[in-house]
Amino acid sequence: MPLLAMKNITKTFPGVMALDGVNFDLCSGEAHSLVGENGAGKSTLIKVLTGVYRQDEGEILLEDKRIQPLSPFESQRMGVSTVYQEINLVPELSVEENLFLGRQPMKLGRIDWKKIRRMAEKALSRLNLQIDPSMPLSSFSIATQQMIAIARSLDISARVLILDEPTSSLDHHEVERLFSIIRKLKSEGLGVIFISHFLDQIFEVSDRLTILRNGQLIETCEVSRISRLELVAKMTGKSIEDLKTAQPYSGKKGTNIGKREILKAERLGRKKDIAPFDLQLHEGEILGFAGLLGSGRTQAAELLFGLKQPDTGKIKREGVEVSIRSPQKAVQYGIGFLPEDRKTQGIFPDLSVRENIILAFQSKKGWWKPLSRKKQELITKNFIETLQIKTADMEKPVGQLSGGNQQKVILARWLASQPEIIILDEPTRGIDVGAKAEIESLIHNLCSEGLSIILISGELEEVERNSHRIMVFRDKVIVSELEGENLNLPNIMKLIAEGEANPRETIQA
Template sequence: MDTAAGPAVQMSGIVKDFPGVRALDGAGLRLEPGEVHALLGENGAGKSTLIKVLTGVHRPDAGSIAIGGRPVAIAGPQDAERHGIATVYQEVNLCPNLSVAENILLGREPRGPFGISPRRMNRRAAELAAETGLDLDPARALGEYPIAVQQLVAILRAVDLDARVLVLDEPTSSLDRDEVRILFDLVERLRSRGVAILFVTHFLDQVYELCGRMTVLRNGRPVGTFTTDELDQRGLVGLMLGEQAGELDRVEGRAHGGAPPADAPPLLRARALGRKGGIAPYDLDVAPGSIVGLAGLLGSGRTEAVRLLFGADRPDSGSVEVDGRPVPLRTPRAPIAAGLAYCPEDRKAEGLVAGLSVADNLLLAMQAARGWMRPVPRRARAELVERYISALRIRPSAPDTPVGALSGGNQQKVLLGRWLIMRPRLLILDEPTRGIDVGAKAEVQRLVAAEAEEGTAVLFVSSELEEVLRLSHRVVVLRDRRVVAGLDNGGGLDVDGVLDEIAEGGAR
């Protein structure tokens, strides 16, 4: 490590204004070569903006950036790559239609006598993959691989760049445990080569496992830089949240509310509901006021199962009854009319209309249910929007903000608000806390618990077992696209118990 050359990256006094809001106000960070450095903060704290300043997506309005001790002005993403800064974003932004090798080497294709040489390209990509212990066919289209692998390919691209600085923006939010392992190995290997790695994540455990130092932002301002030894998780959360620190305690302490009446007739009854290639026929009862958690690995059929209930996909077997009345599942309209609500896993692609305002997005489901002839009256509209923006603490609170400009956690709250406005009887939430920060996560969990106490039934898909156990009255376990167990969470059920079912359940 050549300390004489100065830190790998030194950003200081960075100011960035967007119309109507100052996203960064004197933020900065220092990255040393050969360290994994965490950048932490709530949604909207300015992490993404700071990263985008570093990677040339945004230009700062004030402040300075130095790479290896030399002040630079980064003109754009390609300029950043020339300075040795490589980035892997949360949403994979590679080209799924191109091959793995093409994606890794795009813009730096190895050439032969006849221009780009596909053979050399594939060989180089295969070398890189082998180096990192990945089993990849470089000639296959990237889109044929799961998101997790695509994410790793994005990192391979950065490795090939011989980057001095690697920025990882939420790289693990769609990875399962094994994939996280591979990624961490890769990161460790790069670190030991002297690469400075900036790691942004919401998984605090991963921060403590991987990182040496961390920089905390709040409201666009720097809170400080700490080593992982001098600040524990509790203290960290406190710094990230500021005055709202007590909140997580309250939710975590709370566990699920009182058990629902045991003999209540089920609100929802699904019988032999299934779809070929999606989920094997399954039965499910959900009582009013109860929270049912769906647990299982990625790809175990959790999402597929709940989509059928809502008519998001058309089932090819089985039936659903709400209050004993059959609900046709050709489209989501009948389930919505019966009181079902569904927040999909992929907020961006299936949940929100990014170009429309917060207000329009909040009222979309209600308006759709009323039909086009009966627009929500202006006053009722303003009143509802204001009530839900403040109840859900959506920031920024201006109803006219395009929803695409909000941070992930706030987008999730808008989506949740869209359905809470409908006063649903069954709320189906698919990964509602993925990719959002601790504070927003606590708020979402608090809302879910509060809704259930009001008598709303909740069906809840999450990859985080702790979260499922904390919130649910019952846990339904899926494996290999089948429902393999239904466990009462009355006490005595712990993560290990669920893990056992996930791993071995299924002899049904």
């Protein structure tokens, strides 16, 4: 008997069949991955299971008993714990407060702090987390905060743990730590449902996988019985032959780059965020920022986009010194920025796909010169096609799109504003394999038309493959610049991992 069985689940939204008679089951002690392209129905299946949505048809059995949770809270009480991609905790509060927020044990009408401390220690040690529960949450890394989120969601009575894209902002070591926790929980008899767009991780951590495409169940199988190629073919509905002949972007490094210096930074820096650095960006160039999470990549970008003020150095735009005191100023100087944390810094969930896409363009043009509806529709249609945004129509609120498709909308917004420089912070995070290749080739097309790009990515292969030149970040310092034949993966890894900074001269081509 499986621990959990979802039978014949159907869920429709206006204009979309998000789930079409899907069957899914999970055994105790098993990690089971849900895979599929953006919009395939993965999150919807989870939301039906956790009582966020109610299915139109079908039933859910937990340990052979029919359940119909009406809210995430109720599903948690029934033993189904979920950790969403966004960490919904309060950074200013202590770890123990975060763990028991809203369900503090009381004693004589007061919060029982002694008991909280004991419970917190127990919950943390279950995940092998050796931290002081009285410290504020914000004093820990994102990875640790995520583990704390898991600790919070894991009641003693939890039978099922759901992780929806938990690893997208973790580095290699942190992913390993998370996986060792998953293995431990499996050995305690929990069933784990894992969602990720990283195929490597799916193959590493799961026992079985279920493939969804367009709301339909394609196949459930043991991971050891399927190859990567077969998996991608089934996810995308393409034949294996097609995939074999499809060439990945082969790179035309070093070509087409103009001599024109579009952007320059001289000794730009900000205390605690990033040590003073120099940077040049040329017309049509892709400059990669490589480094681990927290190495200062995003902070350097924030200075260039006016999100934070530097305390030393200057910025020149085509040779002229400029002061970029706000993102609005940056946009006027022709700079766009696709932020890493798109959930909080970019999407307007209630506005339509069209409204979200034309936003930056309209703001650059000035709100007193509104774009005609026809023009808006033309732009939107164009981007829905080139980025293959999956939406029933362009008037749909963005909040109703799948996570990956929301991301494509924000990318479209920046591209529509026709910037001369665009900073892309993790542009393919949460985006499925097919769309990822599309976005990479789009980036190169834009470049060959003269757009200059700063590309930030934690996936080293991605920066390596796409950049003409790379700056390597380590511990808030730009330690080196790589180009030409020196620009290769082993060199990047070496620089990232090394204990002390290498003098730039020794590495430069």
